[in-house]
Amino acid sequence: MATDDYALTQALGAVWIQPDGPNTKPEYLACIDSADLAETLKTIEYGYCRQPDGSWRTISRQEGPPEKITTSIDKILFPEGDTLDNLIDCPVGLYFLQRSGGRADLFTNFERAIAVHPADIVKRTDKNIAHHLDANQSMATLDIEAAPPAFRTGTLVARRMTTTETQALNDVAFCNAMRCYGPQGATQKLGDSGIIAADSAVGPATANLLVTGDAGDNWAAAAADPFAAVAGGNIMSACCYYIDRDTIRWLVALEAPAGGQGQVAFSDDGGATWTNVNIGGAAAGHGAVDSGALFALDMYHIWLASAEGYIYFSEDGGVTWTAQEAGGIGVGDYHAVHFADKKHGVAVGAADLIAFTSDGGVNWEAGTATGGGGDLLCVSWSNGFWWTGDDDGNLWFSDDDTTTWTERTNFAGTGTGDITDIAFWGALNGFMLHATAGGVGELFRTIDGGWTWQEIALPTTAVLNALWIANQNIVYAVGEAQGGTGVILKVTWG
Numbered sequence: 071m072a073t074d075d076y077a078l079t080q081a082l083g084a085v086w087i088q089p090d091g092p093n094t095k096p097e098y099l100a101c102i103d104s105a106d107l108a109e110t111l112k113t114i115e116y117g118y119c120r121q122p123d124g125s126w127r128t129i130s131r132q133e134g135p136p137e138k139i140t141t142s143i144d145k146i147l148f149p150e151g152d153t154l155d156n157l158i159d160c161p162v163g164l165y166f167l168q169r170s171g172g173r174a175d176l177f178t179n180f181e182r183a184i185a186v187h188p189a190d191i192v193k194r195t196d197k198n199i200a201h202h203l204d205a206n207q208s209m210a211t212l213d214i215e216a217a218p219p220a221f222r223t224g225t226l227v228a229r230r231m232t233t234t235e236t237q238a239l240n241d242v243a244f245c246n247a248m249r250c251y252g253p254q255g256a257t258q259k260l261g262d263s264g265i266i267a268a269d270s271a272v273g274p275a276t277a278n279l280l281v282t283g284d285a286g287d288n289w290a291a292a293a294a295d296p297f298a299a300v301a302g303g304n305i306m307s308a309c310c311y312y313i314d315r316d317t318i319r320w321l322v323a324l325e326a327p328a329g330g331q332g333q334v335a336f337s338d339d340g341g342a343t344w345t346n347v348n349i350g351g352a353a354a355g356h357g358a359v360d361s362g363a364l365f366a367l368d369m370y371h372i373w374l375a376s377a378e379g380y381i382y383f384s385e386d387g388g389v390t391w392t393a394q395e396a397g398g399i400g401v402g403d404y405h406a407v408h409f410a411d412k413k414h415g416v417a418v419g420a421a422d423l424i425a426f427t428s429d430g431g432v433n434w435e436a437g438t439a440t441g442g443g444g445d446l447l448c449v450s451w452s453n454g455f456w457w458t459g460d461d462d463g464n465l466w467f468s469d470d471d472t473t474t475w476t477e478r479t480n481f482a483g484t485g486t487g488d489i490t491d492i493a494f495w496g497a498l499n500g501f502m503l504h505a506t507a508g509g510v511g512e513l514f515r516t517i518d519g520g521w522t523w524q525e526i527a528l529p530t531t532a533v534l535n536a537l538w539i540a541n542q543n544i545v546y547a548v549g550e551a552q553g554g555t556g557v558i559l560k561v562t563w564g
Contacts, residue, residue: 076170078168078170078181078182080104082168082169082170082171082174083104083166083167083168083169084098084099084102084166084167084168084169084174084175084180085098085099085102085104085143085164085165085166085167086098086099086164086165086167086177087099087153087154087157087162087163087164087165088162088163088164088165088187088518088519088521089153089157089160089162091161091162091163091187091188091453091519092163092187092452092453092455092497092498092518092519092520092521093453093455093467093518093519093520093521094519094521095521096163096165096177096518096521096522097153098174098175098177099143099145099153099154100175101145101146102143102144102145103143103144103145104141104142104143104144104166105141105142105143105144106141107139107140107141107166107184107186107220108139108140108141109136109137109139109218109219109220110136110137110218111136111218111219112133112134112135112136113133113134113135113136113137114131114132114133114134115131115132115134116128116130116131116132117129117130117131117132136218136219137218138215138216138217138218139186139189139215139216139217139218139220140213140214140215140216141186141214141216142211142212142213142214143211143212143214144209144210144211144212145209145210145212146207146208146209147196147207147208147209147210154191154210154212157191161187161188161189161190162187162188162189162190162191163185163186163187163188163189163498163518163519164185164186164187164189164214164216165177165183165184165185165517165518166183166184166185167179167180167182167183168180168181168182168183169181177518177522178522178524180224181224181225182222182223182224183221183222183223183224183517184220184221184222185220185221185223185498185517185518186216186217186220186221187216187217187497187498187519188216188217189214189215189216189217190214190215190216191212191213191214192213192214192215193212193213194210194211194212194213195210195211195213196208196209196210197209197210197211221496221498221499221517221542222542222543223499223517223542223543223563224543224563224564225563225564226515226526226543226545226561226562226563227527227561227562227563227564228513228526228527228528228529228547228559228560228561229529229559229560229561229562230529230530230557230558230559231286231287231288231289231558231559231560232288232289233280233289233555233556233558234291234555235266235268235278235280235289235291235555235556236271236551236554236555236556237268237269237270237271237277237278237551237556238268238269238535238549238550238551238556239266239267239268239269239280239535239536239548239549239550239551239556239557239558240267240268240269240304240305240306240307240361240535240536240548241266241267241305241306241307241308241361241535241536241548242264242265242266242267242308242536242537242538242546242547242548242558243264243265243308243309243310243538244261244262244263244264244265244286244310244538244540244546245261245263245264245310245311245312245318245320246261246262246263246318261285261286261538261540261544261546262282262283262284262285263281263282263283263310263318264281264282264285264286264538264546265279265280265281265282265292265308265310265320265322265341266279266280266281266289266308266548266556266558267279267304267305267306267307267308267322267361268280268304268305268556269304269305270299270300270302270303270304270305273301274299274300274301274303275299275300275303276295276297276298276299276303277295277296277297277303277304277305278291278292278295278305279291279292279295279296279305279308279320279322279341280292280558281340281341285544286546286558286560287560289558292337292340292341292342293340293341293342294337294341294342294343294344295344296322296324296335296337296341296344296346297324297333297335297344297346300327302325302327303324303325304324304325305322305323305324305325306323306324306325306357306358306359306360306361306363307322307323307358307360307361307362307363307364307374308320308321308322308323308364309321309364309365309366309372310366311366311368311369311372311387312368312369313338313369313387317338318338319336319337319338319369319387319388320336320337320340320341321334321335321336321364321366321372321387321388322334322335322336322364323357323358323363323364323374324357324358325357325358325359326355326356326357326358326359326376326377326378326403327355327357328355329353329355330352330353330355331348331349331350331351331352331353331354332348332349332350332354332355332356332357332376332377333346333347333348333349333357334346334347334349334357334364334374334388334391335347336387336388336389345389347388347389347390347391349374349376349382349391350376350380350393354378354380355377355378356376356377356378356380356382357374357376357377358374358375358376358377359376359377359403359404359405360375360405360406360447360448361406361448361490361491361535361536362375362405362406362407362408362447362448362449362491362536363375363376363404363405363406363407364407365406365407365408365409365415367409367411367412369386369387369388370385370386370387371385371409371412371430372384372385372387372388373394373407373409373415373417373431374391374407375404375405375406375407375417375419376403376404377403377404378397378401378403379395379396379397379398379399379400379401379402379403379404379419379423380393380395380396380397380404381393381394381395381404381407381417381425381431381434382394383431394427394431394432394434395417395425395431395434398434399423399425399434399435399436400419400420400421400423400425400436402419402420402421402423403419403420404417404418404419404420404423404425405418405419405420405445405446405447405448406418406419406446406447406448406449407449408449408450408451409451410451412430413427413428413429413430414426414427414428414451414471415427415430415431416437416449416451416456416458416472417434417449418446418447418448418449418458419445419446420445420446421443421444421445422439422440422441422442422443422444422445422446422460423439423446424436424437424438424439424440424446424458424472425437426471426472428471437471437472437473438472438473438474438475439475440458440460440464440466440475440477441475442460442462442464442466442477443462444460444461444462444464445460445461446458446459446460447459447460447461447488447489447490447491448489448490448491448492449492450492450493450494450500451494452494452496452497452500452519452520453494453496453497453519454469455467455468455469455519455520456468456469456471456472457492457494457500457520458475458489458492459488459489459490459491459492459502459504460488460489461488461489462485462486462487462488463483463484463485463486463487463488463489463504463507464477464484464485464489465477465478465479465481465484465489465492465502466478467520478520478521478523480521480522480523481502481504481514481523481525482512482525483504483506483512486506486507487504487505487506487507487508488504488505488533489502489503489504490503490504490505490533490534490535490536491503491534491535491536491537493537493538493539494520494539495539495541495542496542497519498516498517498518498519498542499515499516499517499539499541499542500515500516500519500520501513501514501515501516501537501539501545502514502515502516502523503534503535503536503537503547505533505534509531509533510531510533511528511530511531511532511533511534511549511550511557512525512528512534513525513526513528513534513537513545513547513559513561514526515545517542526561528559529559530549530552530557530559531552532549532550532551532552532557533549533550534547534548534549534550534557534559535548535549535550536548536549543562543563544560544561544562544563545560545561546558546559546560546561547559547561
């Protein structure tokens with residue numbers, strides 16, 4: 071573990087490469103020296119106006135795009151060829167890992183990591199090839215250019231946040247992005263505004279929605295509850311999106327009632343007032359059954375994965391809903407839905423139920439079952455891969471839009487317990503929640519697109535139900551009650 075007592079050095083650095091891209095096996099590069107890695111984070115253009123006294127006043131500031139990342143690596147030349155001798159044409163993933171000790175050829179042995187993808191070798195210079203007198207080592211310098219951004223991370227620490235909520239917590243979502251003070255408004259930190267969906271108490275009761283305005287450091291119940299008091303009135307799923315420049319709409323889904331009217335609710339004033347919307351027939355029993363039921367790209371593209379094999383869609387911020395799929399693929403409950411873009415989406419559910427669309431849900435078709443046979447509890451997408459996990463602890467991915475599935479087995483606990491949630495940030499960074507067969511919650515992360523999964527130490531053993539990623543270094547997770555209150559975790563770098 072890294073501490074403040076020492077500085078990292080290049081002597082304990084290592085370089086790894088992914089010749090075939092994310093979610094493939096990384097390779098350790100021995101006898102490698104890396105040069106400086108230069109990344110221009112942004113470009114700025116200023117506008118000026120000359121004042122009557124001849125001075126200049128800055129009147130505008132425009133951020134431009136970042137520039138390509140540049141670096142190089144030096145390798146010793148041996149008689150036999152190696153991986154780097156055959157990587158001239160194809161882009162790769164590169165990882166620069168620094169450690170405090172231990173083996174260099176263990177991918178998870180790092181205190182600080184920098185990852186770039188895609189990276190291209192754009193120039194090669196062979197050096198010290200022949201000399202009439204000197205006997206220096208023959209070397210090759212490979213100049214590299216990569217697409218921004220570089221992903222920087224390190225040892226993540228999970229902290230349990232304080233709450234007075236005594237019920238289980240089912241879902242968590244944040245909405246606003248980073249914004250500096252200026253004409254668009256006050257400064258916003260990444261994920262300032264967030265919500266957590268909770269269970270209701272036993273019997274006819276209202277379920278709380280917890281809110282934060284300080285990036286998850288403090289949580290309190292919203293001023294009003296979204297739904298009326300009903301038996302089993304749990305809030306199962308939540309999401310949020312902007313409906314104008316400054317207004318965030320919170321949307322939550324009630325647990326599907328047996329033989330009753332399904333409901334969602336939305337608020338535009340931070341939970342002070344709510345609008346309730348019915349879905350399904352009066353006795354249809356439609357609605358959310360799990361945390362992944364709601365998914366929103368924006369206010370015009372929102373989906374609800376429902377009980378009884380239904381998938382609903384809203385194009386007006388959740389005001390009205392249309393059934394895109396009405397049990398034609400299967401009548402089992404859908405647990406989760408996710409879209410890669412406005413056209414391509416996957417819904418997963420009970421007994422290996424998978425539905426796929428390539429036209430925004432106008433038409434849904436049956437996807438190929440994973441073959442595990444379990445209830446699929448979650449679904450996510452990253453860099454061409456669909457990911458899902460089941461209630462038998464199996465993790466699956468598909469790179470051909472659910473036509474075939476491959477099981478990923480190289481993480482502790484695979485094949486037992488439940489995979490309750492999985493989410494990705496970009497092509498490389500992802501997080502997964504796993505509950506052991508004994509009911510212990512675990513959190514794993516990957517920095518190589520899903521090939522390697524590393525467990526993060528937690529301050530609780532409670533089962534975790536849902537997660538939300540702000541970036542590769544800020545993650546939230548919520549779960550079952552332990553010690554008298556629901557569990558809220560904030561995971562950060564240091």
